[in-house]
Amino acid sequence: MALKQNATSLNQKGIALKEVNITTKKIIKGSRNRNGSGNADLVFDEKDIKESGTMNLYQLIKQKLPGLRITFDEALPTLMYNNYMVTIEIDGGGLPLFLNPSPSKADLLEALSEFQIAQFEGMEVMYSRKYMGLYANPPSSTNFGMNDIIASESLLRMGKDTIDVPKSESVPNLTLSRVAKRSPESRFYRPGFREGYLDRRVNVLSNKERLIAVIGITTKNKTGYFKNNAPDFVTYRPLPIMYPQEFYSPKYGLKPNDVAEPDVRSIVFWSPNVLTDANGRAKVKFYTSDVSGSYTISMEGIGSNGGIGTLRQKIKVQ
Structure with missing residues (x-):
């Protein structure tokens, strides 16, 4: 009985996803794989x-x-x-x-x-x-x-x-x-x-x-491994402090009546790479959540001359 109730609840609020078969292979350019690039376990x-x-x-x-x-x-x-x-x-x-x-x-x-x-x-x-x-x-x-x-x-x-x-x-x-x-x-x-x-x-x-x-x-050179035997030579590849992250924003192509659950996200937009024009201006576009009230905008950046800046201000959404 409990399973039936849970299934009914899912059918009312959930979205059935179609089966997806992933067939794309990773291709290594210039690979000498005898089976062809990407044809491997x-x-x-x-x-x-x-x-x-x-x-x-x-x-x-x-x-x-x-x-x-x-x-x-x-x-x-x-x-x-x-x-x-x-x-x-x-x-x-x-x-x-x-x-x-x-x-x-x-x-x-x-x-x-x-x-x-x-x-x-x-x-x-x-x-x-x-x-x-x-x-x-x-x-x-x-x-x-x-x-x-x-x-x-x-x-x-x-x-x-x-x-x-x-x-x-x-x-x-x-x-x-x-x-x-x-x-x-x-x-x-x-x-x-x-x-x-x-x-x-x-x-x-x-x-x-x-x-x-x-x-x-x-x-990278496709000609085999070159080993420098000089005692004072070493190859060093520094590790990144942080790998780039991608912020997910929901798609807003649906009509309001088609959305069963309200959008209550606390963070609605984030972009780590906003470039300004020659006048120091840039344009960003985002959707707020379904919660009205006061939103805080926090901006941090660095100029071409090394100067840094920060700004915090609030906007009201009704």
Whole structure:
């Protein structure tokens, strides 16, 4: 009975809204997304990046991708997003990230933190099958030999393209004469025109099921990341004191008889950016509420010469 009464009350005073389907995508201009700009599971434009309040790449992806972490998997530092092994592209090429031999988790975190986001214009994240078809090879039933897996891990750990694989008691089939080479074939992920540590990491041989996520970054110059190695140079992007706010005013296109509830707002108009003409005059227009009486107008401003002014006065509405 109570539910029926509430429904009746809503029908009398409420306005039924039509269903709205939002289909517009965020488009990152100049994106090298292989699926096309905006065709990704997650898209962050320049506004999102600025409002994040972060300063470097690791802070940004850590904030925007809950579940992102650095782990030590298969004796290698690995960037993970939930169950996905992550690689990062920048303007279509691999992130120029290179680690010293026998890297640690701290080394990977420090390297990711060295990329300042002041040059970033957008970030797209792909991990679902819908968007990964052009980035990763489909799962196959290929079983790699233990010798090949160990050699593949050793290549990345030592930061080399070829190594001599020594004889091991635990792996008796290995011999001193065997030379392991980094295969140009991409077993799991098909990298762009340049490979970095993360690209090689996701392609280390393994017989485990490997899910891959790609973070695609677009820079303002569209030519990749430029890193200034000068010791006395740093990129600093100050955070704004306050982001611009938009004051909402109701639409007054309705007839008085069509409005069921009176307008009793205490603040009826606010504008932070009123520009005057050469004579110091400006015109603003607003509607008062349905409450008659005295309204207070408060104005504050600054002139082109740095002078400041303020004014408070009252008007009567009957």
